[in-house]
Amino acid sequence: GAGVSQSPSNKVTEKGKDVELRCDPISGHTALYWYRQRLGQGLEFLIYFQGNSAPDKSGLPSDRFSAERTGESVSTLTIQRTQQEDSAVYLCASSLGAVMYNEQFFGPGTRLTVL
Amino acid sequence: AQSVAQPEDQVNVAEGNPLTVKCTYSVSGNPYLFWYVQYPNRGLQFLLKYITGDNLVKGSYGFEAEFNKSQTSFHLKKPSALVSDSALYFCAVRDLVGGATNKLIFGTGTLLAVQP
Numbered sequence: 022g023a024g025v026s027q028s029p030s031n032k033v034t035e036k037g038k039d040v041e042l043r044c045d046p047i048s049g050h051t052a053l054y055w056y057r058q059r060l061g062q063g064l065e066f067l068i069y070f071q072g073n074s075a076p077d078k079s080g081l082p083s084d085r086f087s088a089e090r091t092g093e094s095v096s097t098l099t100i101q102r103t104q105q106e107d108s109a110v111y112l113c114a115s116s117l118g119a120v121m122y123n124e125q126f127f128g129p130g131t132r133l134t135v136l
Numbered sequence: 137a138q139s140v141a142q143p144e145d146q147v148n149v150a151e152g153n154p155l156t157v158k159c160t161y162s163v164s165g166n167p168y169l170f171w172y173v174q175y176p177n178r179g180l181q182f183l184l185k186y187i188t189g190d191n192l193v194k195g196s197y198g199f200e201a202e203f204n205k206s207q208t209s210f211h212l213k214k215p216s217a218l219v220s221d222s223a224l225y226f227c228a229v230r231d232l233v234g235g236a237t238n239k240l241i242f243g244t245g246t247l248l249a250v251q252p
Contacts, residue, residue, distance in 0.1 A: 025179070052238060054238075054239060054240075056242075062244060062245075063226060063242040063243055063244040063245055064180075064226070064228075064240070064242040065242075066231075066239040066240070066241070069238060069239055071238070077239070080239070112179060112180070114180075116238070121168055121230050121238055122168045122185065122187040122230065123238075124170060124182040124185055125182070125240065126182065127172075127179035127180040127181070128179050129177075129178055129179040130179055
């Protein structure tokens with residue numbers, strides 16, 4: 022596709038349930054990022070994948086959060102035992118390689134609501 | 137600690153007037169700075185970036201930003217605002233600490249409202 026795609030666009034779940042969010046990066050982009058955007062706040066870094074290197078998980082807020090990436094393609098972000106404070110928009114981005122000044126291209130996000 | 141500050145939650149400007157959205161940063165070393173725009177219910181779109189060289193950077197949709205090292209600022213500007221420029225604007229700096237991580241540190245965003 023032409024841009025980063027994410028699914029679902031909206032997810033409503035009950036507290037305690039697990040959710041899985043999906044990101045399809047731009048073809049050829051080796052770097053992939055997940056961010057969280059809470060209402061009225063800036064973006065908060067969660068995790069970063071670059072090629073076959075070990076991911077940088079330093080932004081994951083708790084062990085309920087995990088993410089995987091298959092090669093240089095699709096990534097899934099999993100939140101286990103969701104809590105109300107997990108409600109946010111989850112944004113995925115990709116960039117061309119690991120060059121530090123390459124801009125990141127963002128998907129439209131998944132709006133997660135935990136009841 | 138590295139950080140980005142956007143001191144204004146909202147900027148109001150009349151259509152046709154010049155606009156400025158402020159951003160200051162704090163980093164160790166040379167900064168890589170970015171501006172993104174977020175329209176309602178859409179993801180972030182890249183506007184422009186500063187890496188090195190000319191302090192005035194030109195980007196998409198007629199926007200430009202001026203890098204000022206002495207003031208550690210990277211303000212976003214446009215000579216003549218359009219109603220369609222109304223959106224949420226984020227300033228970001230590349231995290232240069234922590235090895236090869238290329239994560240961005242974002243400001244809290246500034247809502248730009250352009251009145252017709």
